[in-house]
Amino acid sequence: MLARSLKQFSRSSRLSLQLRGYAANPDRNSQFARLSEQDLPSLASIFSSPDTSLLTTLGEKPTATSDDLEPFNVDWMGKYKGQSSIIVKPKTTEEVSKVLKWCNERKVAVVPQGGNTGLVGGSVPLHDEVVLSLSSMNSVRHFDPLSGYVSVDSGIVLENLDNFLAQKGHIVPLDLGAKGSCQIGGNVATNAGGLRMLRYGSLHGNVLGLEVVLPDGRIINGMKGLKKDNTGIDLKQLFIGSEGVLGVITGVTLSTPVRPSATNVAVFALPDYESVQSAFSSARRDLGEILSAFEFFDAASYKLVRSHGHAAERKTFEDGEDAPFFCLVETSGSNKDHDDEKLGAFLEQLMESGIVNDGVLAQDETQIGQLWSLREGIPEAAGKAGRVYKYDLSLPVEKMYSLVHEIRQKLSEKNLLAAEAEGGNGSGPVKTVFGFGHLGDGNLHINIVADAYKKEIEEVVEPYIYELVAKHNGSISAEHGLGLMKAPYVSYSQDSPSLDLMRTLKKTLDPNGILNPYKCVTAE
Numbered sequence: 403m404l405a406r407s408l409k410q411f412s413r414s415s416r417l418s419l420q421l422r423g424y425a426a427n428p429d430r431n432s433q434f435a436r437l438s439e440q441d442l443p444s445l446a447s448i449f450s451s452p453d454t455s456l457l458t459t460l461g462e463k464p465t466a467t468s469d470d471l472e473p474f475n476v477d478w479m480g481k482y483k484g485q486s487s488i489i490v491k492p493k494t495t496e497e498v499s500k501v502l503k504w505c506n507e508r509k510v511a512v513v514p515q516g517g518n519t520g521l522v523g524g525s526v527p528l529h530d531e532v533v534l535s536l537s538s539m540n541s542v543r544h545f546d547p548l549s550g551y552v553s554v555d556s557g558i559v560l561e562n563l564d565n566f567l568a569q570k571g572h573i574v575p576l577d578l579g580a581k582g583s584c585q586i587g588g589n590v591a592t593n594a595g596g597l598r599m600l601r602y603g604s605l606h607g608n609v610l611g612l613e614v615v616l617p618d619g620r621i622i623n624g625m626k627g628l629k630k631d632n633t634g635i636d637l638k639q640l641f642i643g644s645e646g647v648l649g650v651i652t653g654v655t656l657s658t659p660v661r662p663s664a665t666n667v668a669v670f671a672l673p674d675y676e677s678v679q680s681a682f683s684s685a686r687r688d689l690g691e692i693l694s695a696f697e698f699f700d701a702a703s704y705k706l707v708r709s710h711g712h713a714a715e716r717k718t719f720e721d722g723e724d725a726p727f728f729c730l731v732e733t734s735g736s737n738k739d740h741d742d743e744k745l746g747a748f749l750e751q752l753m754e755s756g757i758v759n760d761g762v763l764a765q766d767e768t769q770i771g772q773l774w775s776l777r778e779g780i781p782e783a784a785g786k787a788g789r790v791y792k793y794d795l796s797l798p799v800e801k802m803y804s805l806v807h808e809i810r811q812k813l814s815e816k817n818l819l820a821a822e823a824e825g826g827n828g829s830g831p832v833k834t835v836f837g838f839g840h841l842g843d844g845n846l847h848i849n850i851v852a853d854a855y856k857k858e859i860e861e862v863v864e865p866y867i868y869e870l871v872a873k874h875n876g877s878i879s880a881e882h883g884l885g886l887m888k889a890p891y892v893s894y895s896q897d898s899p900s901l902d903l904m905r906t907l908k909k910t911l912d913p914n915g916i917l918n919p920y921k922c923v924t925a926e
């Protein structure tokens with residue numbers, strides 16, 4: 403049980419209320435220059451404090467060891483590893499501009515990097531690209547409570563920004579499991595979706611302005627805090643979600659809604675995927691404007707969180723521990739009594755109709771956090787269980803879960819599933835395959851946990867999974883981007899004229915192709 407005072411509701415006691423993808427592993431582009439020790443004085447002269455802004459293993463007196471550079475070269479899953487020997491950490495937009503101009507003139511490839519929490523290999527180098535880390539640019543520039551926006555440096559950590567806004571009674575309209583490390587610039591560059599999207603919509607609507615440095619060093623100052631600005635083509639939209647291939651985001655102006663004063667969270671167990679869909683329909687209908695999140699996870703996800711996550715110590719449900727599906731519902735509003743009444747009626751109706759047979763309702767902030775950790779803790783728990791292949795898909799809600807079955811089936815046919823995995827029959831490398839995600843946004847995450855990254859697993863799943871997605875007219879990347887992992891498969895989600903236009907934009911803004919090469923959209 404989660405906590406003694408956590409309110410249980412059940413039908414009986416009704417609530418009175420290692421390897422990168424073989425396809426995605428391009429050779430080094432020989433047109434890029436290789437930097438050597440001789441280049442360092444000129445690069446160092448750009449910075450006001452070169453000692454802290456330039457880390458390198460090059461030269462007779464290196465300023466860093468390869469261990470120091472490892473966090474910049476390797477992604478957090480340990481799946482993608484680059485070989486950069488130069489990391490720059492500018493402190494101002496002008497320094498970013500000078501770095502890019504310097505690199506562009508010499509044809510030196512550059513990888514912009516925020517918190518390096520990405521899941522598709524988009525934020526680490528592949529070969530010897532210079533890493534441009536934004537982490538030293540992390541100040542709040544301006545907050546306007548009346549107009550409801552904040553202007554910040556792009557390297558500010560999402561959680562730090564949310565804590566700043568919480569003190570002012572406002573909220574960042576974006577929340578992610580990685581909030582303690584990810585940076586707002588990286589969030590914008592990847593158009594991160596996360597847990598608040600159902601309520602506040604995507605960053606394409608919430609970003610009011612951007613400051614961007616183009617590959618040739620020109621600075622676009624679009625840091626306006628205007629909700630309405632119809633003066634020609636809305637250029638900032640080009641940089642939201644373009645994964646740093648067109649320019650480097652150095653400043654972000656974000657709309658900041660008022661922080662809801664009343665929040666409720668319930669998690670319930672459901673007997674099948676049809677019930678998950680019914681519960682979602684009821685939530686939209688009965689909770690209306692106070693519904694702020696509707697997440698789901700399957701039994702295998704829950705098992706993982708119970709064995710490796712924060713919930714390892716405790717059972718959550720009285721009867722529902724072995725249910726095949728779980729949903730988390732959050733409401734956010736400004737009147738607690740009103741929200742309690744609505745949520746109570748919603749949960750009662752779910753019980754009465756048999757859609758849900760067990761559930762818990764958080765009674766305070768701590769329990770809200772504990773319930774959220776059942777969902778937010780899934781990726782971390784998966785990382786502890788083994789090496790993880792991650793697929794992030796948009797699909798019609800009705801079709802979503804069938805893909806998990808199809809992937810299990812496919813892996814089982816090829817004898818890749820271990821006996822411990824659902825439907826497993828042998829001694830294969832795959833320990834578990836599970837599905838979870840943002841049901842309210844039609845976004846499914848499928849994770850495949852194996853004992854190691856193995857080509858044989860990847861070859862079975864890719865492009866098979868993308869073919870399934872295309873068949874349902876879905877998207878091969880709902881919120882994680884393309885990065886290195888999905889760049890070769892983009893045509894499953896974009897038609898040729900769209901891809902041509904993307905390449906034209908890339909060639910126009912970055913004719914030397916120096917920015918985040920090999921990822922997302924390349925000029926060829």
Ligand SMILES: O=C(O)CC[C@@H](O)C(=O)O
Pocket residue numbers: 521579596778781792793839847848849
């Ligand atoms: O790890 C994943 O597959 C998803 C990560 C993140 O998008 C989430 O929703 O928790």
Ligand SMILES: [Zn+2]
Pocket residue numbers: 596839840847881
């Ligand atoms: Zn997600």
